[in-house]
Amino acid sequence: MKYSYITLMLLLMLGLKSFSQTKLEREHRIKKSQFPIINMDNLPLENTRYIKYYREVDTSKITYTLKFKKGKMHYHLDYNEKGILQNTGFRVKEVDIPTDAYASIRSVLNANFKKIKIKYIQQRYPGSSENVLKNTFQNLILPSNTYKLMLRGKKIDKKEDYIAIFDAEGNLIKTTMALPANYDRVLY
Structure with missing residues (x-):
């Protein structure tokens, strides 16, 4: 009888752990009419190309993203x-990040992953x-900046996509596993 209670509690704890979820996050393109109303007067959208509207659905919030190319x-x-x-x-390359910040970002990534492709x-x-x-359109480097890296990393035996966010000094803020691309449109 004593062991049945312990076994029951162990099974309940394992059962609760198996129902936990990961953070689901998916971004998809939407029409301009589905985008929230924003003040376009203060946006310097002259000489821009490829204006696209996206909606990112997360388990905790919904984010709308306006993407475009300027220059x-x-x-x-x-x-x-x-x-x-x-x-x-905006998107940057490794050479656009200060060298000491990028060196600390690289050392954190090398400590957490066997192999990395940014x-x-x-x-x-x-x-x-x-x-x-x-500040965004002047490309200023400020202490409040963050760097978001989308990378494919190999930890043990499996390669997976990750999103890592670092502060301006190169300190890791958080790392989350990214979902693979949505291939619902592909029919087999």
């Missing part, structure tokens, strides 16, 4: 459901700061 830079502006700016940013890097600005659009 040779790929910009993104993230908004919440009410049209309030959350953060901004797909892209975004330099991001928090939307709560003043003059966030001005």
